[in-house]
Amino acid sequence: MTMSARTRGIGRRAVLAGIGLAAMLAAAPASAQDLSGELVILQWQGGTDAEMWQKLEADFTAKNPGVTVRELVVTGQGDMRGPMRTALLGGEKVDIIINTWPAFRAELADAGILRPIDELWGSAGLDAVLDQSWKDLGSTNGVTFGVNYTYGDRSAVWYKKAHLEKAGIEPPKTWEEFLASIDKLKAAGFAAPIAMPAKYWAHGEWFETLLLRTGGVEAASKLAAHEIPWTDEIVKTTLKKYAELLKAGCCGTPEQMFAGDWDYSADQIFTADASNYLMIGMWMNARARNDYKLNEGVDYSIFQFPALGLGHDDTSSVDAKEVAVTANGANPAAADAFAVYMVSKDAADILASYGYASPSKNADPSLLGPVQQIATAAVAQSKVQFVLGDLLPGDLVDEYRVQLQKFLQDPSDATIDTVTAAIEAKAMELY
Amino acid sequence: MQDSVAPESAGARAGLSSRLPGEQSNLLARRRKAGDWPAAWLLLTPVLILFGIAVVFPLIDTIRLSFFDIKGLAKPKFIGLGNYLKLFTDPAFRNTLVTTLIFTVSTTILSVGLGWMLAMVSAFAPRQTLPFRVMIFAAFGISEAVAGYMWIGILRPDAGGLLNAAIGLFQPGFAQPWLGDPRTALWVLIVAASWGGVGLPLMLCFASVQSIPKTLFEAAYIDGASHGQVMRNIMMPLSLPGVRVAIFINLLGALRAFDIIYILTGGGPVRSTETVGYFMYRESMTQFKLGYGAAATVVLLVAVLVVSIPAIIQRTAGAR
Numbered sequence: 001m002t003m004s005a006r007t008r009g010i011g012r013r014a015v016l017a018g019i020g021l022a023a024m025l026a027a028a029p030a031s032a033q034d035l036s037g038e039l040v041i042l043q044w045q046g047g048t049d050a051e052m053w054q055k056l057e058a059d060f061t062a063k064n065p066g067v068t069v070r071e072l073v074v075t076g077q078g079d080m081r082g083p084m085r086t087a088l089l090g091g092e093k094v095d096i097i098i099n100t101w102p103a104f105r106a107e108l109a110d111a112g113i114l115r116p117i118d119e120l121w122g123s124a125g126l127d128a129v130l131d132q133s134w135k136d137l138g139s140t141n142g143v144t145f146g147v148n149y150t151y152g153d154r155s156a157v158w159y160k161k162a163h164l165e166k167a168g169i170e171p172p173k174t175w176e177e178f179l180a181s182i183d184k185l186k187a188a189g190f191a192a193p194i195a196m197p198a199k200y201w202a203h204g205e206w207f208e209t210l211l212l213r214t215g216g217v218e219a220a221s222k223l224a225a226h227e228i229p230w231t232d233e234i235v236k237t238t239l240k241k242y243a244e245l246l247k248a249g250c251c252g253t254p255e256q257m258f259a260g261d262w263d264y265s266a267d268q269i270f271t272a273d274a275s276n277y278l279m280i281g282m283w284m285n286a287r288a289r290n291d292y293k294l295n296e297g298v299d300y301s302i303f304q305f306p307a308l309g310l311g312h313d314d315t316s317s318v319d320a321k322e323v324a325v326t327a328n329g330a331n332p333a334a335a336d337a338f339a340v341y342m343v344s345k346d347a348a349d350i351l352a353s354y355g356y357a358s359p360s361k362n363a364d365p366s367l368l369g370p371v372q373q374i375a376t377a378a379v380a381q382s383k384v385q386f387v388l389g390d391l392l393p394g395d396l397v398d399e400y401r402v403q404l405q406k407f408l409q410d411p412s413d414a415t416i417d418t419v420t421a422a423i424e425a426k427a428m429e430l431y
Numbered sequence: 432m433q434d435s436v437a438p439e440s441a442g443a444r445a446g447l448s449s450r451l452p453g454e455q456s457n458l459l460a461r462r463r464k465a466g467d468w469p470a471a472w473l474l475l476t477p478v479l480i481l482f483g484i485a486v487v488f489p490l491i492d493t494i495r496l497s498f499f500d501i502k503g504l505a506k507p508k509f510i511g512l513g514n515y516l517k518l519f520t521d522p523a524f525r526n527t528l529v530t531t532l533i534f535t536v537s538t539t540i541l542s543v544g545l546g547w548m549l550a551m552v553s554a555f556a557p558r559q560t561l562p563f564r565v566m567i568f569a570a571f572g573i574s575e576a577v578a579g580y581m582w583i584g585i586l587r588p589d590a591g592g593l594l595n596a597a598i599g600l601f602q603p604g605f606a607q608p609w610l611g612d613p614r615t616a617l618w619v620l621i622v623a624a625s626w627g628g629v630g631l632p633l634m635l636c637f638a639s640v641q642s643i644p645k646t647l648f649e650a651a652y653i654d655g656a657s658h659g660q661v662m663r664n665i666m667m668p669l670s671l672p673g674v675r676v677a678i679f680i681n682l683l684g685a686l687r688a689f690d691i692i693y694i695l696t697g698g699g700p701v702r703s704t705e706t707v708g709y710f711m712y713r714e715s716m717t718q719f720k721l722g723y724g725a726a727a728t729v730v731l732l733v734a735v736l737v738v739s740i741p742a743i744i745q746r747t748a749g750a751r
Contacts, residue, residue, distance in 0.1 A: 059562075078697075082716040085504060105502075111504035199611070200697055258700035259588035259611025272589065394718040405701045 010206040036066035039334040042087065042094040043071040044080040047139070047411060048286045052354040053098075060341050068335050078200065088113060095329030096338055099146060100321045101390045103297045106322070114145045115327040117339065123339045134359045137386065138322050146322030149342040150356045152282030153375035154317035154387055155209040156302040160269055163190065163276045171229070171303035175241075178306040182248045185276050192252035194245070195265035195275035198408055201389060201401050205279040206245070208317050208388045209305045211238045216312035217385045224391040226431040230424040236416050241308065243411035256410045263287070270294060279305075281319055285355040285371055297370030304378045316382035319390070399426040490732075496725035503719045514726035523702060524710060524727065531706040531734075535685040541625035543677045546632025550670065551662050553633070554640045564633070569628030579694030582623040586610055586695070600639060610696050613703035620704050624691050628684065632677035639673030640666050679742040686735055706730045 045053060057069040072094055074083035081104050088108075097114070099105055108114045121127065121135065121144055130148065136144030157171075164171065164181075165376070167188035172178040184191040196203055212220050213232035222228045223235065251257050260268070266284060269273040270292045280283065288294045307313040323342050325335040341347055348363035355369055357376045365376055389397050403419040497514055499507040518524050553564050565665065570578070585593040588608035599605040609619045651661050689708040692698060698705035698713065705713070707727060715724025 077693075079717050082719060086716075088504065107503040107505070113504065186707060198698060253608070253610040255612040255700075256588060257611065259608035268589075274589065315707050380573070389649075395720075398713070398718065402699075405699070409701070 001278075003235060003399075027271075028325070033067060035064045035334045035337055037068075037331045037334060039067050039069045039096065039331050039338060040094040040329065041069060041071050042084060042092075042098065043073045043337075044084055044098065046075070048290050048354060049283075052350065052356070055350050056342070056347055059346055060338055063341070063346075064334070064337065067331075067337075073174055093328055093330060094326055095331050097324045097326060097333035098321060099324055100319060102137075102140070103393065104325065105138075105145055105322075109140050109143070109145055113326055113328065114147040115325050115329075115332070116143045116145060116146070117336070118144045120216065120325075120336050120339065124336075126340070126343065129343050129362060130361050131171060131359070131361075133384070134320075137320060138324075146324045147339045147342055148322045148359050149347065151318050151320040151359050151379065152353055152357070153302075153304075153379050154205060154279070154281050154319055155212070155305040155315075155382075156279070156282070156375050156378070157305060158266075158278045158280065158284050158300065158302050159276055160273070160300050163269075163273070165190075167276075171301075172306050173303075174307050175309065179244065179248050182245075182250050186249060190274065190276055191255060192250070192274070193266075193276045194250040195260065195268040195278050196251035196257040196276075196408075197260050197262040197265035197280070198254075198257035198265075198405060199259065201397075202265070203257065203404055203408060204389050204401055205281075205317075207238060207242060207404060209279065210241050210308075211235070211388065212317055212385055213305065213308040213312050214238045214241060214310055217315050217383045220315075220385045220388060224388055226303040226427050230427055231417075231420045235420055237310075239407060239411070239420070240395055240413070241417045242407070243416070246408065247409045254405075258405065269345045270300065282356070282372070282375060285369070289355060291367075296372075300371070302371055302374055304374075314381070314383055316379055316384050317387055318379055318384045319386060319387045342390040382423060393430045396423070396426055396430055447691050493728050493732075496546050496722050497729050499722040501719075501721040503721075507722065510722070514723050515730075516722065518726050518730065521707070523709075526702060527705050527707050527710040530617065530704065531686065531708075533617065533689065534624070534704075534706050535682060537618075537621045537679055538624045538628060538685045538688075539681040540627030541621065543632045543674060543681055545625070546629045546634075546677060547670070547674055548642055549629065549633045549668055550636030550673075553603045553637055554666060555658060555662075564637075568630035568634055570627050571634075573627060575624075575627060575690035576694060578623070578627050579691045582691070582695055583625075586619060586623075611700055616696055616700060619703050620692060620695055623695060624685070624688060627691075628681055631680060632674070635673040635677045635680075636670050637673075639670035643669045675742070675745075679738070683735060686731065686738065696710045707734070 006396070019366070029142070039054075041057070043053060045048065050080050053071070057071070061067055061069055072087065072092055074080065074087050076083040081101060084104075088094075097108065101109070126135070126147065134148045135144055138144055138148050159171065163185065167184045167190075169181050169184050172181045182193045196206075208220075211223070211234070214237050215223075215404070219228065219232075221235045223230070223232070228234070243253075262278075262280050262420035266277055266280070266287060269278055270288060287297065288300055289296055294300050314401035323339050325332065325339055329335050343358065343362065345360075345362040345364070348360050349367060350360050352363065352367035352372075355372055357363070357365075357368060357372055358381075365373060368376060389400070392400065400423050406422075407415055407419045409415075473568050496507075498509060498511055500510045500513065501507045549564075549567060553560065556564075573581075586609045587593075587595065588611055589608060590596060590599055590604055590606045592606075592609075595606050596610065598607075607615075647665055647669075648661060651665055657662070687708050688706055689712060692706060692709045694703055696704040697711045708731065711724050711727040711731060714720050714727060718724075722730065
């Protein structure tokens with residue numbers, strides 16, 4: 001009896017405790033739940049980025065001791081979507097996919113690999129952490145799939161301070177000043193002031209920001225969706241502006257441009273002291289700090305693309321990286337918690353320590369280096385458009401880059417007509 | 432003793448000997464077939480299974496894929512010969528066919544020609560030159576990826592590139608972007624690819640020369656032939672079997688070339704160095720159009736077969 005009475009007493013306490021625990025779990029965010037098991041992340045980044053990811057994962061597992069993280073590493077050169085597709089088609093099951101291509105997100109979502117996170121967005125209160133624009137950027141056809149954790153300014157022009165000092169110039173603010181600076185840099189002994197990495201794809205960087213500054217975010221967005229043709233006057237004007245740069249002798253011969261990829265071009269500025277300007281994106285910052293051992297803001301800096309004066313100088317091209325959770329992962333609870341963690345203050349601090357900006361409102365901009373602060377401020381003041389090359393269908397990207405190479409060979413009006421017609425013909429096949 | 436043998440009996444013996452061994456061998460063969468087949472199959476089965484997994488299945492699957500429209504991770508759609516029709520109207524693919532032809536023929540001529548010539552010279556070279564011959568052959572053992580990165584250093588477009596620096600000794604500040612110029616990129620690539628390909632023809636041709644009976648050389652020299660005449664009239668014609676094998680191997684290698692193109696030029700500039708092998712990679716792995724890439728693979732396979740079959744028939748006939 002006593003036993004029985006005691007059992008009943010314990011039962012009542014257990015029921016009460018159980019109800020209390022259930023209420024706590026229901027109210028608590030996913031990251032505070034008792035998470036366990038293995039979290040598998042499809043990893044395609046290397047070098048410093050991979051090192052940063054290991055720190056992020058270690059911090060996450062320290063906060064969630066029941067979880068172990070395993071990276072499924074895919075390796076390759078250039079576009080990493082191929083190795084990622086191979087892994088996924090090969091039957092690999094992962095919980096988290098790191099993605100930087102909106103077109104790839106759409107492909108993954110269409111294939112049923114991604115799990116929508118609109119519910120998670122609401123329950124984790126992500127509206128308070130990320131602006132609507134970042135939510136939109138992580139969405140495909142109105143459904144949210146990605147939590148953007150970092151972004152980069154693709155309209156920044158990198159330079160070494162000593163070069164501009166040698167030429168006696170300040171970072172140019174207008175297009176005219178920019179063209180004049182090319183003459184001055186050439187007079188100071190730099191034969192090709194712009195290091196134009198045209199071997200594979202990076203010559204598109206100049207085109208894309210020129211397009212934004214010529215036609216604005218709306219025109220760039222319509223072009224990406226093929227709602228305006230590539231033969232549109234906006235595209236032709238953009239190429240004519242690009243031609244002004246080439247005719248000013250910015251970049252050496254086409255053969256020199258085709259001989260260099262982006263890292264060779266970076267070397268030309270930061271180690272060979274042979275060139276002065278580079279447009280490539282914010283990953284240059286990690287390279288400058290870690291590989292060239294340069295002092296951010298002291299040895300090198302950036303200026304925002306000069307104003308064209310065509311009414312769209314408040315625009316910038318950006319790239320971003322997101323984490324997306326999968327529909328077939330074995331550990332959806334940990335995946336959700338990790339996605340939320342990536343926009344936490346601790347994650348933003350780790351990102352900042354590697355020179356990366358976070359779009360999270362939890363991020364402390366003062367932790368960023370001086371160059372990254374310039375970029376962050378510029379993006380905050382801009383109407384932004386995602387990198388065009390990552391929005392276009394794969395076949396069109398290829399054609400667009402090859403046709404741009406043809407334009408670099410001969411930037412005449414006749415070539416502009418030919419290359420825009422060729423890209424348009426390809427676009428007509430694909431849309 | 433043989434002379435004393437009667438013609439009839441000799442003829443009969445000859446007849447017997449011409450008939451009996453045939454009958455005996457047939458009987459033996461039948462016995463071997465009947466008695467040995469379980470053991471034969473047992474020994475063959477692992478090889479056949481491995482061959483099926485590694486060669487037959489991927490081949491059949493590639494042909495199957497070539498009839499589907501596959502874009503990225505989307506579900507495949509059967510389109511019959513659609514990929515092949517598109518392939519032959521695709522100007523990029525037509526361009527790759529021409530580039531592949533130039534690349535294949537040029538690298539074969541260059542590497543086999545050079546290898547053959549070096550083999551001839553090596554035959555007269557003193558023993559002390561052996562390390563140099565080994566070094567030339569060693570290039571064949573270097574992976575194309577490693578060789579590619581070595582060539583990047585040689586062909587750097589600035590004055591710091593090894594080739595530019597060497598020319599710069601005579602013309603200070605010389606800086607030719609070898610791989611950036613569509614007019615030179617393919618030819619530079621051919622030189623780089625041929626460099627790694629010289630070793631094998633050298634060894635094959637040298638082995639052919641070594642197998643020539645010494646008496647032929649002795650007779651030629653006794654008759655007063657010069658080194659040049661010996662090379663032209665004895666060594667070159669009698670080393671042709673080695674040259675033929677070297678041509679065959681080089682043609683196959685050049686047709687399938689990918690690594691060095693991927694590393695040095697990525698098919699550029701302006702697609703000037705894009706071969707079928709690289710096109711196949713670009714379509715399959717970059718664009719992830721597996722069906723279209725598979726169709727290009729099948730076309731390449733047919734080209735390889737066209738090159739291989741006559742050589743295989745010739746080798747098989749030679750063996751008989």
